[in-house]
Amino acid sequence: MKKTAMLSAAAFIGINLVFPAAAAQNIRAKADVVCEPTKENLTYDCKIKLVDARTNAPLTGVTLTVGADMPSMPGVHNLRSVIAQAQGDPGNYRAILELEMTGVWALRLDITGATRDRVVKVLRFGDD
């Protein structure tokens, strides 16, 4: 059973590798992110607005998880992702991030559910 699943997954990837699907079928997400420091040290409150890049319509009905990585140390600070809560107007989300140090972080916004996409936002966290 598991083998079949693996094989079909492999076949699926194989097909996709050689014949890419037409890009137009997918929604392309766009995000605006603003992070504010909280009272807790190294903890940030991030407000995220998700829209469809083509129509600028708010993206709703998706699950948004936020992770972070430091570009200057790839793979080193792979924080456990947090699930963002939908809040306020449609397409608005909020996530609390606990970072390991200040500096430049690449926020990974993973969108799953009705559509699947990833948006990376590079932000500087800290005093300057």
Place this chain on the structure above:
Amino acid sequence: MIDFVQTTVDGVMVGCSYGLLAIGFTLIFGVIRRLNLSYGPSIMVGAYLGTFLYVQFGAGPLLVAVAVVAGAAIAGIYVERLCFAPMKGGAGVASMVSSFAIWMQLEQAMILLLPRHTYAFPALATGAPWEFGPFTLRPDQLLMLILAIATGIIVNTIIYRTRFGTGLRLVTSNQIAAHLVGVNVRNVMLGAFALASAVGGFAGFLVLAIDQQVTPMFGMWATIKGLIAMMIGGLGSVPGAIAGGLVLGVIEAHAQGLVGPQARDLTAYLLLFLCLVLRPGGLFGKAPEADGAFSSRST
């Protein structure tokens, strides 16, 4: 023409501190014949201790300088004990990788001490720039130049006029022969790390005092600048280190003046690369001998 002279003078000022960084690097390389990647981070330990005293207690430049030098020397000793002293001869790559691991360790320890990205660092001297006709000279830069030269003279005296310096030169020249004439090689190595890190620490203090700020990137910066200046000047040579530092400083200054800040680093690496490819012994050194000490072969 006026710009050219001004840029060259500016380059010489910075080049002096590069030269000091390279002297420290080269002293360590001379005795252990391998690369201490933790050299810059040891200096960073000193720099952060100094900054801590400045930020927390408002310590003055003199006290900060002492803290930077002492902190760097202690960190250097720690690195020697952990990464180099226990390694049997030949484990070149292992001790180098070990020094890299300690780099990570020291860096994180300092980030825990001072977690913000940028901190202020006390200035060496304040005052308006002096104008000589079309040229300007910042008093703190001039002071840095004087202090750098003084440090160079002190280091020179230690190397050529003291018993420890003789031991250092003998170990650098030929480690086994140094053993045989009765030099305590282990002590000399430890001393070399302490001295080199202290010199590097002072160079770091001068640079930071000019910039008046410190970031966690400083450790890597010091390693890279020291390494480039050392390699350009010729591995294991103290006069070469000074010359390499000056060449690097002047060329960087001109590259920045002519093209821009990114060209500055690009030129530095290009110079290093060309130097290694065309003249591996450096501008002032001899061509490298078939030295097996630094090679994964003999691990």
Place this chain on the structure above:
Amino acid sequence: MDDHVVSVLSNIGVISFVALSAYLLLLTGEISFGQQAFFGIGAYAAAIATAMWGWPLAAGLMLGALAGASSALLVGLPTLRLHGLYFAVATLAFAEMIRILLELFHYQVAVDGELVGPNGTDGFGGIRYVFQNKIGAFEYMLLIYTLLATALAGLWLLERSRLGVAFRMIGGDETLAKTSGIAITRHRMIAAALAGALAGIGGGLYAHLTTYIEPRIFDIMLGVHALAYGLIGGLGTALGPLLGVLIDIGLLGSTRLFSGYRMIVFGGLVAVLLIFRPRGLLNEEMVHRIGSFWRRVWPTDPSQKSHGKT
């Protein structure tokens, strides 16, 4: 499987490529501080191919491997004469030059009304092939590990081939290898190209995993890590570097064990480990011991052993 676990495993798989790349050069006796350059070149090449030119991923990865290999050959030519520290620093200088050039590299085209492509220090985002083609995170991880397994199998075969023996001989004693009639220059170039290709594929996979790359990712930190992985995991087998990556990213980086103090613990552990095992956990002796244990548990027909004699 938990998303976080998939993400961590994917990271481990991708970084393993650059660790293997550094390991391959270590076999021939050369220390490179610059394999991150080929990782970066591969990442940019593959990402440009899929995100900007609309190539399929397979072709993009191939381009990444090709770009990695050819740039490794290019830098190999002038640095061939160099050894040891000189080679290591030359590779570092080259890699940093590449990184700065990538910072100056601007090349963007409009895709769906949005600019995509390398934009200097602001990086290169929107490498969305995997998402456009609805390849799940788990499936992409399978792809990474399939390619990694292929690379490992290739290395395994290589180490048992004449080429691999030549590599180890050059790594052991170049003069001796030369007198045994091994063409040093050619073999070093082959090793450099293979290592470049490995790093290039890894870079291509990395770019499509994260969807975002920037020059800073490919700085000296990554290169020295890659080198360190081989030393920590062990130089006896190609599984050594993988073990190194697993320990670092898997065990320490991704559990919140020692968070904030991770590098203090890890750095100290590595330093102490290297005092006792300067050639890593899986060093030649350990590999040999495991091998003989395996043979005792699983005795093979002695007649099969004769194939090593040629």
Place this chain on the structure above:
Amino acid sequence: MSAEILKVSGLATSYGKIEALKGVDLRVESGKVTCLLGPNGAGKTTLMMTIAGILQARRGSILLEGKQLVGLSPANIVTQGVALVPENRLVFPQMSVRENLLAGAYQRNDKVGIAGDIERMYTRFPRLRERSEQLAGTLSGGEQQMLAVARALMSRPRLLLMDEPSLGLAPMVVADIFRIISELNRDGTSIFLVEQNAHMALQVAHHFYLMEQGKVTFDGTPGELAEDEVIQRAYLGTSRRSDP
């Protein structure tokens, strides 16, 4: 039997898992020249390096006039009055001849005495005086060997260890070296010499040892055994001859 200056017993030294010395016993008599002969790889240089403290003994003892040397640092062993002239003439190549001689006196503090000793070395080795300011790395092989001997003497050793002093030198120079060895011995220095050149060695030695595969296989005085027999045993090996 006269007094012994050095007594080595049951000495074993290893490189990793390979045991290079497997329990060596020998003694060097005070004021005499003792010679150690043996084929390449017998462990002669290992023995010298172990006595000088560069290599660590795994078992056994090295007594210098009754004082244990095992465990002492190389620097400490020099202080005890032992100096080694190493194989391959390890000089300090980027330093002048005079600086090399001063290096030999690294552990001494008597400036006047050191200056006097340098003068004595120049008298004994006139070529070194001529080359005084030249870098040691630029000297000829014979001159470097002279320098290595002179440097060792600068520490005023009671026991001089010499590892293959004639290796790779022209016959004229070899004769010179052995003349100097005799002279030094006549002046009262005890000498322990490792040599490949059995013919020359047996002319100056009072006593000799044969070593093979990390063990002493024979010892005697030069007259005791015909020279070609010694050479036969030292370089062609005999002990394992009967083994299948």
